[in-house]
Amino acid sequence: MTSIADPDYWSLLGLEPGSNQAQLKRAFRQEARRWHPDLNGNDPVAEERFKLVNEAYAVLSDPRRRQSWEAGDRASETSHDPFASGFPHFEDYLEVVLGIPTTAVQDEPARVRVDSPVSAPPPPPPVQVREDLESTIELTPDQALLGTRVELALEDGTLVELDTPPFAGDGWRLRLEGVAAGGRDHFLQLRVVTPEGLRIDGLRVLYRLELFPPDAALGCAVDVPTLDGPVTLQVPPGSSSGRLLRLRGRGLTIDDRRGDQLVEIVIVIPADLGDAERALYRRLQELALDPDAS
Known part of the structure; x- marks a missing residue:
């Protein structure tokens, strides 16, 4: 039996x-x-993810x-690549797709082979999925970068x-269509995290750096792990949670x-x-409410 694992x-x-x-449009934007190539230095991985995002929104x-996709009809979704001749500018692209002014990827599907331990009768007709199997x-x-063959034993x-x-x-989640009992789908979530906490996403590496408030406010030098060993990162003063710092060339390599x-930064x-620390935070709170307080 052959099936396809779709994002x-x-x-x-x-x-x-x-x-x-409304939620769909906000998440798509x-x-x-x-992932738009204009904002990612023409990163080929970003281009592929951008195509996937467009495909997801279009369906x-x-x-x-959407009804055809939920029913597992992939044939009706086959179309030519709308970006074969290039990518529009991000602002023009959003204005056309979403209909709002603004200023400001398809991966090869996984191939599946299912081997049953015993001979089985023909599969039953499609049934409505009542629960996700994952x-x-x-x-x-x-x-993760090159793709690999894995084995999965179902229940x-x-x-x-x-x-x-x-x-x-x-965090990628793949759908294995109709491989579970009763014709149900089985979802496969990929976990690609090193022991040091480095998360992999295509060629990129993601890392969450936890800092105490004084270090984030005043700036600091801190050692962070990379795939090639630790490096010293200079955190700029006034860094807030969510700020991203880039270590160029410290991701994965192919060709x-x-x-x-x-x-x-987190x-x-x-x-x-302690009591002394609480007192300092209260003083900082007072200064934030009244900067002229002395």
């Missing part, structure tokens, strides 16, 4: 199934900005196409062999391409503040 469009846009049009925003597969950075003993798509990333590492508050 789950809802997960690709970071949405729960059944989200409304956010992901399109994140989910069209009731007919497994997590851990990959190394190289396996009924069925063995599934599949090829993961290249340039995959941590003559090398990705970057993005370090996300400010944390110690849970065991």
Whole structure:
């Protein structure tokens, strides 16, 4: 038996199934900005993810196409590449697709082979999925980048062999259509995280750097892990949670391409503040409310 592992469009846009049009449009705009080639230095991985984001929005925003996709009809979704002749500028692109003024990817699907431990009768007719069946597969950075073959044992003993798509990333969710008992889908979530906490996404490496408020406010030098070993990162003064610092060339390499590492600043508050520390925070609060207070 042969099946196809497709990216789950809802997960690709970071949405729960059944989200409304306003939520869909907002998530699409956010992901399109994140992966548009104009904003990623023509990164080929970003181009592929950008195409996937467009495909997800095109299907989910069209009731007919969405119904076909949810029913597992991939043939009706086959079309030519709308970006074969190049990518429009981000601002023009959003204005046309979303109909609002602004200023400001398809991976090769995984191939699946299912081997049943015993001979089985013909599969039953399609049934409505009442629950999601999901497994997590851990990959190394190289396996995620190049694609690899993995085996998955379902709850009924069925063995599934599949090829993961290249340039995959941590958190990717693939749909294995109709491989579970009763014709249900099985979802496969990829986990690509090193022991040091480096998350892989295509050629890029993502890392969350936790800092205490004084270090973020005043700036500091801190050692952060990379795939090639630790490096010293200079955190600028006044860094807030969510700020991204780029370590160029510290991502994965394939052929003559090398990705970057993005370090996300996360400010944390110690849970065991002493009296003196609480007093300082109260003083800072007072100064924030009245900067002229002395």
